[in-house]
Amino acid sequence: MHLYRTHTCGELRKSDDGRTARVSGWVYRKRDHGSLLFIDLRDHYGVTQVVVRPDRSFFEEAQKLKPESVITVTGRVEPRTPDTVNSSLATGEIEVVADTLVVESVADTLPLQVAGEEDGPEDLRLRYRFLDLRRERMHKNVLMRSRLVADLRRRMTAHGFAEFQTPILTCSSPEGARDYLVPSRVHPGKFYALPQAPQLFKQLLMISGFDRYFQIAPCFRDEDARADRSPGEFYQLDIEMSFVTQDDVFAVVEDVISGVFGDFSDWTCDKPPFRRLAWREAMEKYGSDKPDLRNPIVMCDVTDIFRGSEFKAFAAAVDGGATVRAIPVTGVGVADKPRSFYDKLVEFAKEAGGKGLAYLVWQGDSVKGPIAKYIDQARMASIVERCAARAGDAVFFVCDKPKDASRISGDIRTKLGRDLELLEPNTYRFCWVVDFPMYEFDEEERRVVFSHNPFSMPQGGMSALTGKDPLDVLAYQYDIVCNGVELSSGAIRNHSPEIMLKAFEIAGYTREEVEEKFSFLLNAFRLGAPPHGGIAPGVDRMVMLLAQESNIREIIAFPMNQRAQDLMMGAPSAVSERQLRELHIRLNLPKEKAATTLVAPKV
RNA sequence: GGGGGCGUAGCUCAAUUGGUUAGAGUCCCAGAUUGUCGAUCUGGUUGUUGCGGGUUCGAGUCCCGUCGCUCCCGCCA
Numbered sequence: 001m002h003l004y005r006t007h008t009c010g011e012l013r014k015s016d017d018g019r020t021a022r023v024s025g026w027v028y029r030k031r032d033h034g035s036l037l038f039i040d041l042r043d044h045y046g047v048t049q050v051v052v053r054p055d056r057s058f059f060e061e062a063q064k065l066k067p068e069s070v071i072t073v074t075g076r077v078e079p080r081t082p083d084t085v086n087s088s089l090a091t092g093e094i095e096v097v098a099d100t101l102v103v104e105s106v107a108d109t110l111p112l113q114v115a116g117e118e119d120g121p122e123d124l125r126l127r128y129r130f131l132d133l134r135r136e137r138m139h140k141n142v143l144m145r146s147r148l149v150a151d152l153r154r155r156m157t158a159h160g161f162a163e164f165q166t167p168i169l170t171c172s173s174p175e176g177a178r179d180y181l182v183p184s185r186v187h188p189g190k191f192y193a194l195p196q197a198p199q200l201f202k203q204l205l206m207i208s209g210f211d212r213y214f215q216i217a218p219c220f221r222d223e224d225a226r227a228d229r230s231p232g233e234f235y236q237l238d239i240e241m242s243f244v245t246q247d248d249v250f251a252v253v254e255d256v257i258s259g260v261f262g263d264f265s266d267w268t269c270d271k272p273p274f275r276r277l278a279w280r281e282a283m284e285k286y287g288s289d290k291p292d293l294r295n296p297i298v299m300c301d302v303t304d305i306f307r308g309s310e311f312k313a314f315a316a317a318v319d320g321g322a323t324v325r326a327i328p329v330t331g332v333g334v335a336d337k338p339r340s341f342y343d344k345l346v347e348f349a350k351e352a353g354g355k356g357l358a359y360l361v362w363q364g365d366s367v368k369g370p371i372a373k374y375i376d377q378a379r380m381a382s383i384v385e386r387c388a389a390r391a392g393d394a395v396f397f398v399c400d401k402p403k404d405a406s407r408i409s410g411d412i413r414t415k416l417g418r419d420l421e422l423l424e425p426n427t428y429r430f431c432w433v434v435d436f437p438m439y440e441f442d443e444e445e446r447r448v449v450f451s452h453n454p455f456s457m458p459q460g461g462m463s464a465l466t467g468k469d470p471l472d473v474l475a476y477q478y479d480i481v482c483n484g485v486e487l488s489s490g491a492i493r494n495h496s497p498e499i500m501l502k503a504f505e506i507a508g509y510t511r512e513e514v515e516e517k518f519s520f521l522l523n524a525f526r527l528g529a530p531p532h533g534g535i536a537p538g539v540d541r542m543v544m545l546l547a548q549e550s551n552i553r554e555i556i557a558f559p560m561n562q563r564a565q566d567l568m569m570g571a572p573s574a575v576s577e578r579q580l581r582e583l584h585i586r587l588n589l590p591k592e593k594a595a596t597t598l599v600a601p602k603v
Numbered sequence: 604g605g606g607g608g609c610g611u612a613g614c615u616c617a618a619u620u621g622g623u624u625a626g627a628g629u630c631c632c633a634g635a636u637u638g639u640c641g642a643u644c645u646g647g648u649u650g651u652u653g654c655g656g657g658u659u660c661g662a663g664u665c666c667c668g669u670c671g672c673u674c675c676c677g678c679c680a
Contacts, residue, residue: 034636
């Protein structure tokens with residue numbers, strides 16, 4: 001008989017009746033009846049009830065076992081009587097009556113409880129992550145991630161993609177996020193950088209003729225965390241394809257994503273082709289470049305209606321270049337909400353940076369609201385028509401500079417959707433946001449800058465760059481969005497050195513600067529580069545959506561906290577003088593702020 | 604770098620407008636208990652109310668500072 005087990009804790013069934021079995025695992029729960037003891041024994045595969053009878057020599061030892069101790073039990077598999085069957089357990093028709101019991105590892109009192117659904121404080125959970133990961137939900141999340149990654153590989157391979165590895169120690173890139181730097185011992189004063197993404201390598205692989213690249217790629221960015229953004233490192237399903245149009249990229253991603261979401265969740269999921277929204281349309285209708293389409297509220301522009309109106313606050317702002325966005329809330333009887341509901345929303349709009357929030361409420365035959373008396377009949381009719389407002393509805397109005405109007409109205413739309421519970425339940429809604437502007441005007445620096453990826457191909461190519469107002473040039477740049485979460489950005493790349501030089505020139509870079517900064521890429525483009533494009537959906541975010549977690553740390557086995565510390569390992573940590581000396585580094589620490597030392601748990 | 608929220612027993616939380624000895628569940632400890640499966644029952648231990656200062660006759664509660672966690676803005680081509 002095997003030293004530790006003949007069966008896992010999720011394996012034994014009624015058909016094993018009479019068999020002698022050996023199982024090993026963690027003491028999950030104990031029910032001590034004094035002269036009879038039940039132990040729920042748990043391993044990765046499930047839970048099996050072990051019965052310890054009082055005549056056994058180890059009965060007292062078993063009674064004293066602490067939860068999460070590891071034991072090996074050998075005994076007879078017996079069927080349970082009908083009234084003691086536990087239907088919520090896969091092994092609930094049987095139990096193992098213990099003949100021998102070996103304690104493999106004694107557990108001290110736990111800092112966190114493994115049984116039960118309750119989350120402990122997050123710093124403790126991170127410090128004792130190995131305990132936290134024993135909990136059912138976390139164990140499930142991490143496992144789902146594993147299965148998802150395997151599934152992504154299978155699907156990509158089936159689409160004819162080859163998986164590549166690219167360097168982790170590479171060089172700092174001039175554009176983009178802050179790099180993590182690694183000092184070189186051999187080259188004093190020089191540094192490697194961890195890749196923010198394998199962007200340039202995958203483009204070079206296309207130039208090498210590999211045609212279809214993918215990688216479950218680690219990416220490193222030294223930027224601050226968010227609930228959906230883990231600090232330090234994250235993973236992307238990195239994809240690049242040669243001789244493709246935007247539609248070819250979409251077709252692959254739609255198949256992979258819809259396949260994965262269909263297989264890994266019971267929720268309703270959009271079938272390909274996913275809806276496409278122009279960036280401008282997304283900003284106007286949803287006030288966001290990552291709209292949550294589960295929210296039925298669709299906004300519209302009503303700037304023209306307020307221009308020259310008696311509502312002077314808006315009319316004057318419109319003359320000064322502001323736009324007015326209408327946020328219609330229709331068909332849910334929002335007109336019956338108390339005054340406080342509207343007051344709170346006005347307050348919310350101000351906190352979001354708005355100057356205020358105007359609104360109209362259709363109660364029965366009359367229109368009410370603070371601005372109603374300033375709107376003449378013709379204008380009111382236009383509003384009613386454009387917003388499809390009926391009795392019981394309300395429309396909110398935000399007036400601000402276009403960029404702020406979008407953001408503020410978008411925040412209000414999100415809040416209304418959530419507070420009024422308008423979101424479609426148990427559904428994944430996907431869309432592509434396309435036609436991003438190539439450039440935008442930086443108000444602070446008073447100049448034209450790249451709005452997203454400088455390596456994207458401008459729509460219309462060279463003639464668009466030379467013939468159009470730069471702010472009107474669109475890029476072959478696209479995002480895929482699910483339930484308000486940006487899953488991924490991608491682009492058809494600019495593979496022409498001349499167009500690239502021109503594109504950078506518009507953003508204020510001289511030819512010489514570009515030739516110097518991106519020499520190897522330009523040189524590669526000059527030696528035969530296929531038209532190519534790609535995308536890189538975030539693996540962590542996919543798992544987060546599928547596991548229905550609202551925080552990305554819940555689906556990462558060993559995440560860092562928001563301040564980019566690993567509380568379990570104690571990273572980042574001080575290093576020895578000798579290590580620094582070898583790397584030719586002398587510390588120049590900020591004054592007063594003493595370095596916080598992290599203490600790893602004594603385990 | 605900036606703003607919001609939170610911080611009470613090992614853990615999850617409560618504590619009236621600032622009022623008497625800071626409570627409950629869980630965990631832990633002891634005892635009882637032969638069919639439980641979140642076992643049950645009895646009893647018990649556990650507190651610098653994050654830390655420091657202030658206001659007050661009196662502070663878990665109010666004020667200031669600080670530390671920690673978290674959410675957001677900036678940032679993330």
